[in-house]
Every structure is written in C-alpha cells, then in structure tokens.
Amino acid sequence: LFNAPARDAGLLFGLAIKTSIFIAAALTLHTLAERTRRAETRAGAQRARLASLETQLDALQDPTPFGCGAGHDLRNAATVILGSAELLLDQLEGPLRRDCERILRAAKVCRTLSEEIARGKDVGDGPELAALSTAAESALWLCEKQLAQRGVSVKREFGQEAMVMMRAPQIERVVFNLLINAAAATGKGGTIVVRTDCCGGSARLVVEDDGPGFSPEILARPFTPRLTTKAPGEGTGLGLWLGRRAAAENGGSLSFENRRQGGARVVLELPLAGVAAIPALTASTAPVITRC
DSSP states (O other), rough: OOOOOOOHHHHHHHHHHHHHHHHHHHHHHHHHHHHHHHHHHHHHHHHHHHHHHHHHHHHHOOOOHHHOOOHHHHHHHHHHHHHHHHHHHHHHHHHHHHHHHHHHHHHHHEEEEHHHHHHHHHSSSOOEEEEEHHHHHHHHHHTTTHHHTTEEEEEEEOOOOOEEOOHHHHHHHHHHHHHHHHHHOOOOOOOEEEEEEEEETTTEEEEEEEESSSHHHHHHSSTTTTOSHHHHHHOOOOOOHHHHHHHHHHTEEEEEEEEETTEEEEEEEEEEEEEOOOOOOOOTOOOOBOOO
C-alpha cells in the first residue's frame, strides 16, 4: 500500500473516508431505530396504562353495584322512617308535632337522595319554577333544631320573592348545606344572615356568618371536591362543590369569599324568571327589601 502510486493512495483514502461515512450513517440509523423502538414500546405501555385507568374510571362512575345497592338500602331505611313518622304525626300536638313534621320532611329528602344515588342522576324532569325565599325558609325550618342546639341565631333579610328556574328541593339542599357549614364555623353565640335580593336579570341568595372565614387553603383551591379543613368525621368537603354543580346545571353560579369585617359570605345566583309578592314568613321575621 505504501508503495502504491500517489493517485491510488488518494483513491484509497477517499474510499476509506466514504466507508467511514457510510458506517457512521449506518450506526446513526441503527441508534435512531433502536430509540424509536424503545419509544414505541414505552408508548404502548402508556397506552395500556391509560386504557387501564379509563376502565377503572368507568368502574368508579358506574353506579352498579355500590351505588344501586346503597341507594336501594337507603330508600328502604327512609321508607321505614317515613311510615313511623306519619303514624306518630296524628298522635302528637304542639312542639312535638312540629318536630315530627321536621323528621317527616327530612326523611322525604333522604328518600329522594337515595333514588338519585340508585339512578345515578337527579330525580325530576328538569328545572322547575321555584320561589327562592320560600325554598330558603324551608331549609331554615329543616335545620332549625340543629342551629338552636349550636346556639346560633339566624337573621332573615328576604326581599321580593324571586322566581327562579331551579327545582325547590335542589335549592333547599344547597341552602341547607350552606347553613350547616356556617353554623359549624360560627359556633355558639354566632350569627348567620340569610338574604335574598334581585339584581338585574339575576336573583341572589346570600348566606353570611361572623365566624373566622374561609381558610387560605380553601380560598387557594376553590370548589375542590373532598377538600375540607374540618376534623375527621365532621365534613366531606363536598358541600360547596355540589352546590356549584347544582347552580351551574340551572344556568347559575355559586361563589364565596371572606368579608372585610370578618366572617364568610357565599352567594347563590340564578337567572331571574319573575318576581312575586313577598311570602308569608315566620312571625319573628321582618322582611327587608334589598336591591344591589
């Protein structure tokens, strides 16, 4: 080779360079192909994992068997309570009769909820016209004993009766949850204000309390399901989330904030369908017409 003419040496050198380039290109292609194969393998594993997660999610969303079974059993229990309360109602008078009526009403709510759990959807044919203040008063009546036991007073400031397109039982459940939350926050000696008013094309229901207000954790992650600062066994962290979902299903909204003077404020806002006369409230209630 060293004795070859300069020309042949140049050709051999060029051939060596080209061979090196081809070898380098082949190695590069092999490396790329191997990386592609590994990427496809990882992608296949991720697709399989995703399919597994989707299957698990479908299983969680499927009301069968837990949802249907629990709904069925709860409905049976509520039916027993309803039957017993109806039998007692005819035998009672005065305050005891009123307490029995409250038990009867709560049992009916439980039966409706059990049917929704079993069916996996709300019971009803869609939105219905409801009186906002009347529904709020019904929720107040339902939790009257609980508020009294906690030593919490309630101030009503009901304006003109606003008619909204949302089923009355839905409104009652939203307000009931807000009242229970407010009572737990204020504690003994606390005050809750329930206010209704109209603003433009919307009707509003406001629940305010003089407690410590929402924690920074709740304010930083609003409406996060199962997020609660209550002690174990005292809260599920679903009340506000469920309330916002119910409001959104009816074209409305639910918002909350801390008041500058202390305490918390939650606002349920719904499209206004009309205004009726001020409803008959309890004798201790002095209706106040408020507009924004």
